[in-house]
Amino acid sequence: MRSIGLYFSFMIIGVMSLKRFKSKLVFFIVLLIVIILLLIALFGLQTGSLHLKGANQMRFGIDIRGGVEATYEPKDLDRAPTVTELEAARAIIETRMDALNITDRDITTDKTEGKIIIRFPWKSDESYFDPQQAVSELGETARLTFRDPDGNIILEGTDVKDSSAQISREDGTPVVVLNLSREGSVKFSEATKRLIGKEISIFMDETMISSPTVENQITGDTAVITRIKSLSEAKSLSDKINSGSLPFSLIAKNSNIISPTLGSGALSVMILAGEVAFVLVCLFMLLYYRLPGFVACIALALQVVGQLLALSIPQYSLTLPGIAGVILSIGMGVDANVIVSERIKEEINSGKTLQGAINSGFHRAFSSVFDGNITVIIVAVMLLIFGSGATLSFGYTLLWGVIMNFLAGVTASRLMIQSLSEFPFLRKPKLYGARRKV
Amino acid sequence: MRFRFYKHRFIFFAISIVILLSGIAGLIINGIMLDIQFKGGSILKYTYVGTVDAEEAGNFVEAALGKPTSCQIQHNMAKEEQMLIVNLANTEAITSQEQQTVTDTLAAKYPNSDFELSESLTVEPFIGARFFKNGILAIVISFALILLYVAVRFRNIGGLSAGTMAIIALFHDAFVVTAAFIVFKIPLNDSFIAAILTIIGFSINDTIVIYDRIRENRSLMGRNVSPEELVDTSISQSMSRSINTNIAVFISITIVYVFAAIYDIKSIKDFALPMMFGTASGCYSTICIAGPLWTMWQNRKRKKAA
Numbered sequence: 155m156r157s158i159g160l161y162f163s164f165m166i167i168g169v170m171s172l173k174r175f176k177s178k179l180v181f182f183i184v185l186l187i188v189i190i191l192l193l194i195a196l197f198g199l200q201t202g203s204l205h206l207k208g209a210n211q212m213r214f215g216i217d218i219r220g221g222v223e224a225t226y227e228p229k230d231l232d233r234a235p236t237v238t239e240l241e242a243a244r245a246i247i248e249t250r251m252d253a254l255n256i257t258d259r260d261i262t263t264d265k266t267e268g269k270i271i272i273r274f275p276w277k278s279d280e281s282y283f284d285p286q287q288a289v290s291e292l293g294e295t296a297r298l299t300f301r302d303p304d305g306n307i308i309l310e311g312t313d314v315k316d317s318s319a320q321i322s323r324e325d326g327t328p329v330v331v332l333n334l335s336r337e338g339s340v341k342f343s344e345a346t347k348r349l350i351g352k353e354i355s356i357f358m359d360e361t362m363i364s365s366p367t368v369e370n371q372i373t374g375d376t377a378v379i380t381r382i383k384s385l386s387e388a389k390s391l392s393d394k395i396n397s398g399s400l401p402f403s404l405i406a407k408n409s410n411i412i413s414p415t416l417g418s419g420a421l422s423v424m425i426l427a428g429e430v431a432f433v434l435v436c437l438f439m440l441l442y443y444r445l446p447g448f449v450a451c452i453a454l455a456l457q458v459v460g461q462l463l464a465l466s467i468p469q470y471s472l473t474l475p476g477i478a479g480v481i482l483s484i485g486m487g488v489d490a491n492v493i494v495s496e497r498i499k500e501e502i503n504s505g506k507t508l509q510g511a512i513n514s515g516f517h518r519a520f521s522s523v524f525d526g527n528i529t530v531i532i533v534a535v536m537l538l539i540f541g542s543g544a545t546l547s548f549g550y551t552l553l554w555g556v557i558m559n560f561l562a563g564v565t566a567s568r569l570m571i572q573s574l575s576e577f578p579f580l581r582k583p584k585l586y587g588a589r590r591k592v
Numbered sequence: 593m594r595f596r597f598y599k600h601r602f603i604f605f606a607i608s609i610v611i612l613l614s615g616i617a618g619l620i621i622n623g624i625m626l627d628i629q630f631k632g633g634s635i636l637k638y639t640y641v642g643t644v645d646a647e648e649a650g651n652f653v654e655a656a657l658g659k660p661t662s663c664q665i666q667h668n669m670a671k672e673e674q675m676l677i678v679n680l681a682n683t684e685a686i687t688s689q690e691q692q693t694v695t696d697t698l699a700a701k702y703p704n705s706d707f708e709l710s711e712s713l714t715v716e717p718f719i720g721a722r723f724f725k726n727g728i729l730a731i732v733i734s735f736a737l738i739l740l741y742v743a744v745r746f747r748n749i750g751g752l753s754a755g756t757m758a759i760i761a762l763f764h765d766a767f768v769v770t771a772a773f774i775v776f777k778i779p780l781n782d783s784f785i786a787a788i789l790t791i792i793g794f795s796i797n798d799t800i801v802i803y804d805r806i807r808e809n810r811s812l813m814g815r816n817v818s819p820e821e822l823v824d825t826s827i828s829q830s831m832s833r834s835i836n837t838n839i840a841v842f843i844s845i846t847i848v849y850v851f852a853a854i855y856d857i858k859s860i861k862d863f864a865l866p867m868m869f870g871t872a873s874g875c876y877s878t879i880c881i882a883g884p885l886w887t888m889w890q891n892r893k894r895k896k897a898a
Contacts, residue, residue, distance in 0.1 A: 217859065224688070286688055286691045286692045286695055286709065286712070287692060289688035289691075290687075290688040290691075293688070405687045405688070405689070406687060406688045407684075407685045407686075407687055407716050408685060408714060408715050408716055408719055409688060409691075409712065409713075409714050410713045410714075411709065411711065411712040411713075412710075412711050413708075413709065413710045413711060419855060419857065420857050420859065420860060423851050423852065423857055423860070424848070424851075424860065426851060427848045427850075427851035427852070428848075431843065431848065434843055434844075434847065435840045435843065435844060438839070438840055438843070439840070442836065474782075474783070474786075474859055474863070475782055475783070475785075475786040478783075478786045478787070478789075478790050478863065478867075479786075479790075481790070481844060481845070481848070482790045482794065484844065485794060485837070485841040485844070486793070486797060488837055488840045489797060489801070489833075489837040492836050492837045492840070493801065493833055496830075496832060496836075500829075518808065521804055521807075521808075522800060522801045522804035522805070525741075525745055525800045525803075526796070526797035526800045526801060527797075528741065529738050529741055529796045529797065529800060530793045530796070530797060532734055532738055532741060533734045533738075533789060533792060533793055533796075536730045536733050536734045536737070537730050537734075537789065539730075540726050540727075540730040540733065541726065541727070541730055542722075542723055545726075545727055545730065545782070545785055545786065545789070548785075548786050548790075552793070
């Protein structure tokens, strides 16, 4: 980091020191970059295929905006569920969430533990929404049915032994192959004879998941669904069909429901508190450290903007512990700037020229900022490795905060102070909090 | 200007011991309360209107579920709300179907009270225990790696002693935060892990800034200067930095606490209050504990050598 910082400084200074004018420009370039990033962080950016999401599209954990988190496990199953079973169970949940119009969701399958974890927001306009009921219903046994155009049930889920997505040997297109039970193949043979040229619709609960046309009578125990666009679509359909013969229902023994009114209150209060704290810290820095304090405020803004982007671009959910991580890294950011400002002041007082004081101030402050940041990075990485849920989000914001602290508090601050000190009216030692004249 | 920290070290040690003992006293009196995130169990919170008797409501739920239940009523001044808290903390976690039974029972028994679910949390005991174990494991491994890092980076001021004293200061601050949770009767949950980690971050950073100054002064002042003078000078030189940084951090945390208190947001209040104690402790432990202890270690080493 340091060498990159120095490299940039040298590169810019090397090219520009020929003319002081250009050196003065550096401050405005950095400021412009900060403003551009701030605007992207606030409003997002969309040009062509590039779409960067801003804070207005930030995802929040359920502790902030309200929502549901539930961990499902098989009910009364005395063995670990197989991967196929878990995927079928996941397909049930996905289909039902689609039916409930819950699109903004996050579903993860824990294969080693045999669990499915879901998270989704509880929006404040859904006053009729009953989250407890939704959690119960999502895990219920799926009722899979094959129906003729009149709605009569031809086959049930238990008639299908299993299904799988395959690539057809004949024409290389994706297909879903169903293996029928003996009883199932008898029923299916009869139905396909009657329904040639017509459609058989497959339903999960009351949601239609596929509607293939019968091309000829199927007498054996395998049926093939063709004309599927992609292999992933075939996989998804096959998972859904497998859910019909799933030997267990799911229950949620671990869940957390937070109402949107409770959640959103916390968010607006935290944003307000953050703004007030930021303004007060900036005022303090400005009054105490003057010019370096002014630069510190811009650097802090850059750091926070970087953290916001690190959350909003990959759509990482911000939770309350995540906000704690932001607070800690702002503290670290203030500290880096305080250390530098103090050192510059000391160096001026010890008799160095302004330029010399700025250079050696940064140089001497660097080792302490570096070691402090590295130890905090150690904590953050350990959290990302061992943490779960809440601590994970703390580790993530903290790690980005410290990385931004190197870029903003060390490199950007240095570029800005060096550039500003080129202006004659900004060369007074008083502006750096020093007692003596340069 | 040079403050004589080393000379007054026993006053500082005494202060820390008093804090330590009062924390232990709090522990004996209040006991450690683990929140159900770590302990396992279920908690459901409902807003309602009118009057509801908590004990009676608890009996209704207990009869419907067949599991021991306790109810509590909480008034929120800021939102002018009253809440019924249904606690099934002493049992296994309940399923979402059982949760619905609780909601339905309350709605049926108190048709005019307009019960609405505000929050529910249910955790299986073994899952909670694992969360807690992982959190503690992350903290312990971080400590070990920090010790190693400090030992390597600060080897010219006796890396092992510096690292050990930094860890003692960390334990000091982690204890102060824990004591704050216990004394204010805040159950230990996610916020506890987050608060401890934040304070560890602040505290190690504080300690390293001072060590960095000691390391620098060691080369500037030469080998002949006594550890006492070296440490006192280094701490004094970085005094205004220590004060200013901690003021800035303390202001921020206090504002967060004040806002959370005004709007009565429990989760944030429970996090910010122990943090206020932690930041103060982080600054204090570096200057008054880690520095003097390191000096004592170095003095002993010198005596042995001589």
